[in-house]
Amino acid sequence: MSESPAGKAAALDAADELAGLRKLFALGEGVYLDGNSLGALPAHVPERVADVVTRQWGELRIRSWDESGWWTAPERIGDRIAPLVGAGPGQVVVGDSTSVNVFKAVVGAVRLCSDPTRTDIVVDATTFPTDGYIAESAARMTGKRLVPVAPSDLPAALGPNTAVALVNHVDYRTGRLHDLPSLTSAIHEAGALAVWDLCHSAGALPVGLDAHEVDLAVGCTYKYLNGGPGSPAYLYVAERHQAAFDSPLPGWNSHTDPFAMTPSFEAAPGATRGRVGTPDILSMLALEAALEVWDGVSIDAVRAKSLALTDFFLECVAAYVPPGRVTSLTPSDHASRGSQVALRCEEAPAVMEKLIARGVVGDLRRPDVLRFGFTPLYVGFGDAERAASALAEVLGA
């Protein structure tokens, strides 16, 4: 570095076109690098939640299902998320947990596969475990075989037996970004359907679901989308598949006329078909409010800052931390990097504890990975420098 990391951080922060967004969040004195686990609170959300509780529930009560737009919230909020993942309107619906949506997506994809003799559901073996557990249940319940493979082996594992492939866009542990366009193409060339888990990419980098002809996708909203603890997940079903999408969880909310309360099920058209039961309105409307911080924000600008932040953090770590104490698991090439840095460190549990005591909050992935998430809406270059400096201090540099 030609100048000190601290000096460079100040210059980078001064030139950061997204720096003004930080004031939209409730952030204290510390450095919060765990927004890839739980996004920070947008400062206007408490007032909005208070209105939902006190006026919409407390005063309007049952009338709010219509008058406060509760009933249509899953589709409305889905359409607010859609541009962040490169989806046109009417294809994303919010509700349930990511795990439940993985089940809908994988079973739905198996049923969309035009060739019933295809036996395999291929799953990214490095995936966040819930996807694998749920895919295994989906395989068991649809009479398919689960084939776990490393993402690098995925193209070779695809073939005439593949019905569906479920892949994570960004590895939750290492922060590796998988190549969604080329893997989706490979899956399609094999005649299979592509289901993507966007938990660690949505809100951090461009996804391009429509452009790359992804079939189905799921994601959570409490990481880079800052929806709050356990805020509802979402399901994307490409428009071309909606008419044939056959959910394994056909609750009354996905009926074409839910208040007719007919004994026979008739699926609603469009994204609504992905709904199940009554939506969790408090969590859902907190998410809706939280999404307002994205107004006017370009996801390309977010991606550019994310890469600059992770580059700069790695640069500071190299400058401050004695060689050999940590090893980056995060790819150095931009095309393979998400928005986090994962450092392998022998003393990881104790190190993370000490970092947190110093106000630098990342998290630990057992047994030996320090994970630092960089959320471009509210993390600055000064934060990255402080975190690296604290890490060096903890490691006794």
Added chain:
Amino acid sequence: MSESPAGKAAALDAADELAGLRKLFALGEGVYLDGNSLGALPAHVPERVADVVTRQWGELRIRSWDESGWWTAPERIGDRIAPLVGAGPGQVVVGDSTSVNVFKAVVGAVRLCSDPTRTDIVVDATTFPTDGYIAESAARMTGKRLVPVAPSDLPAALGPNTAVALVNHVDYRTGRLHDLPSLTSAIHEAGALAVWDLCHSAGALPVGLDAHEVDLAVGCTYKYLNGGPGSPAYLYVAERHQAAFDSPLPGWNSHTDPFAMTPSFEAAPGATRGRVGTPDILSMLALEAALEVWDGVSIDAVRAKSLALTDFFLECVAAYVPPGRVTSLTPSDHASRGSQVALRCEEAPAVMEKLIARGVVGDLRRPDVLRFGFTPLYVGFGDAERAASALAEVLGA
């Protein structure tokens, strides 16, 4: 009536041992008889939710998963609901919607059935539709046959082919209470498992899950339990079945060591096995706060008041409304009555609209049913008299 209904209402309210609970709720001027659809707001909930949002999420952020007890909320709140449905601790877990829990319970029950040659899932044909839709999906995915029968025909429909029976405790439309002890016995005598839906009974009357040896049960928390719009539902798995309970939705939250993040699934012991993905904390902790109104309340006292309220409402309707304009669908015998009164009325849609305009809020079940829910914690006898009086006025008496 020997005295005027209004005079009698005043006397009944004066003698009501639960009357003091009304002040725990945010209630305006009107008469709210839709607590069987969305319970009223307990007055202390807004402050508690504000703390969850502003301090737990906004300040503690990720630390709240441990420090604010977020991670263990599903079991902790389950144990708070348990005594209201006659369950000992460790058998109820909160999370997901009722529909999703019906899927877990019915598939789980099929897998618990010791005789795999039993082909049938018998379902109450008058059930709230989502139960039927989801049971049909469960049947399809487990290779069973769905057999819908009227609850009165249920005992006759049970036999050597029955694997599971799914029954509603109270019919959402008519308010009829089904005989849980005797139906559960009949289901067991047939060698099948009993799954009960408690949406319209929990919080309104004693259920006795343990005492009557129910196998599995589900219920929502936004009706008589006042948890707020779309607050999470719950799943009961009797302790004797927990070790073999095999959920179709084995998400990472139901893993015995979720943070080990191992590729193979190993189910957690106890009620935790019924969890799936990350819990929706805002909705869940609003529910937890709301449940505090039950401290020291006897469910037997609630039941006694509920029956007195529905008796008195029917008495007022008979006194005020000209004969033939409405017909009660709600059983007159106490043993078959839930906590609502359903009146068939030719002009039901227009009548309910006019009632609501007069501040008497019930709801409509198409095409011709006026539904009035009596939630003993905050509805009084004066409310019942006012509602009947408004109904008579609307009907031109």
